[in-house]
Amino acid sequence: MKQITKLAALVAAAGAVLGLAGPGGASAAPPDRLDWTKCTAPGLDPRQQCATVGVPMDYADPDSPEVRIAVSRIPSEKPSTRRGALLLVPGGPGGDSLSDPSGKGQKLPQKVRDAYDLIGFAPRGMAPSTAVDCGLDPADLGMTRLLPWPAPDGSVAENMATARRTAQACARNGGELIRHISTANEARDLDRVRAALGERKISAWGVSYGTYVSAVYSQLFPHRTDRIVLDSNDDPDPTRVTRGWLAAFEVGVEDNFPEFAKWASRPGNPHRLARTPAEVRSGFLRLAARLDRHPLPWPGVNPPHLDGNTLRQTMLTSLYDPDDYPKLAKTILAARKGTVPPAPQSPPESVLQNVAAVAVGTICNDVDWPGSAAVYQKDVDKSRVEYPLTAGMPRGPMVCAALSYEPREPAVRITGRGPSNILLVQNERDVATPLAGARKLRRALGDRAVMVTVNSTGHDSYLDNGNACGDRIVSRFLATGKRPGSDVYCE
Template structure:
């Protein structure tokens, strides 16, 4: 759910698309849904006839031959398939194996919402990291690897809520603080953000629900000439896949969902974020336990309590006197990344340790905002809000937010208020939200077996979401990595997980029962100056 930092930059609405501000009212999504599904069928037939003309990728995509790019045209509003359109940028690397083993295209979405997937085909190129290439070797041999910028992202009619030149407000304050004055300021900022998004978002803002992105996915499938979709989704990409499988069950061939958003419509997205806060506290404790076990390396404390005290001390120090552009907020963001991925445990422990010993250079180098990324980051946040705020029903009353987040934060303060501040514009969003798609609830055709992959202690997408999706998709199988919590199991090597994903992608076999895999190795400290990550081999 929380967006990742993305690559990619600008593109405008295709000729004929309106750039007028989104109205404060949009058609009821339930009333318009039959029209939009009919419009999706029209758009898919059109795309099937047109196909995709692949050629060189845009220079700013950093994608080189043999990766190629092309565009797919989709309606802004699927209820009006003959109206305004936008072009989605799609990337592709042809399958490396002989014709006898090729199985068409594998389309990938990395999550967000708001993240670009254009980079995905590069995982099959020579020269990528050895672990990444190893994880994707079978898929790269069997499938054309296909990525894309979803609507509103990067090269696909990007939306914006503010001038990127003023986006990176750093150094920033401790986001865990929730005094009366902070709450009042954050509420005002959230209202301004929602209004700015309305003013700058354009016609696309009212057409950014996950169901709209799922319809785009079906048009991409048709443009690729694929009768059925092979799909790999991570994080929010799992929800996109689940919605696709609900709207287009007969169009699914293979689907892997990795690190699963809870699809229960009652939690999309307000309740899901509160559950995320609980899981982040648990995952943060994993990092503190690990650091305490390596006090001889980092000197941050021999108990989790002492590690927390040293982190809090660093937060206070940076709150009073930032290190360049790094304040308490930037340190907290780095800590959140460590809670996302244990590949970040080593560098973050090293940076925090060096800072508290008087050397802020490693922390500043890693955590200071990069002005070169401001445009992409602002675009990513705009899309994140546009999708999540319009996907489901959000409380409009501040007292509900204050009550619920205060309750959670009393015991789980690590991420709660930071998450609330990020999502608070949804309380005054100009496009009416919800109701969310009831995943798996449609009568009639069912998708073929879906493979679900999840880590037991994942913070960003708590494990309960994988179990809920498993329940909602009959015939699905669940692979659980026990004892770990890294988000996105594609980012590291685990033989037990990868072998089963590969078997499924090649044969469609999910096995006759769910599988529990042992956890991948944790990072291994190797000296007082740093440590080696057991999964990447990288030394810090």
């Protein structure tokens, strides 16, 4: 899931950044220079350094309070061939990339690590940057509450009640900062980070929601972009934004469940569920319906039972990565016997509260959501018929149905204006960011972009769930700037 707040005429009335006009806007004060120190978090590469940079909470108000953005880096491994800095832009909203220079950044080929300082960051609102917290009831932090899974009969009444509770808590406890968390402001913050790094231009590898952040950055600050990789791409429709991404789950599940069903019906699979893929699907639907009627106690899970929606949520998260198929199969096998698998580990409540608050701020500030339960009910009823695996959830009401901050800045419209320096990489079967949405981003970017479609399954393509062909093309682009002359398909 993924989004933009207030700052009404800011794009048109942008100020100067370090004396250089920029369409994204900023206050006139120059940004901090980064004071790098050793990172204190455990398990990091000893070369990783950490710093913070100050940014205005409200870019439309030069006197607004300062927000601190936490930044990390591992410097280029070969300074003589260093090109610049590569931003590792995380998914979310509610993700950060502070540990990524030590983590996935080390999977980058040597020529790429030689060419760039690898830069991670925690977006505004995410600890250890200046953080927000809505103080939600712990019961409302469960995934089947945070995502709008409807009641067994399809009713969205309880979803609307959850939305109201969550909205009231965020309005009460989120403070002023939550009103200024948005994709456009994250992009503006990244330009302040770029300036603090002392870079005239910056490269980026954005993943999932990070593709939208990176696309918005490329729209607001096209003259500041070097080489931009968008990996697992969101539909940039400015009229829907997160609402469109949530709805895309119904398509993403239908694109991906057949791969799970083939795996789960394969002879010799120790987690085999049925003899044929069709039987895997029908069996899943029957089991979910049975658990809707007769949930199983599941201590240690939030909520503490395995009902139909918990099974559907387990299915959804397991389809992100084929390596997680056994988790779903084990849950199904246990539930068939009237038992449950061991409870999965959950992050600390403080982390869940922080992630939820950042997500609320982003998705509710980026675009308007309808406030009428009837609108959602009509869409949910239709979705349940057409996409039974997701039971209507992708069309349901999230917290934004009951929370709106005004005035809201219009969502950034992605266009083809700017340098031709963007490479999209997209798996053909991706549950969270389906190919259909990636094609819309590709069309919006026009001549600025080339897209590599990868014959692979799972979310996150480059150096993860893609294939060697796609990885090779992206690595060459980052290291040398060479892209294919047109869109390509990697078998």
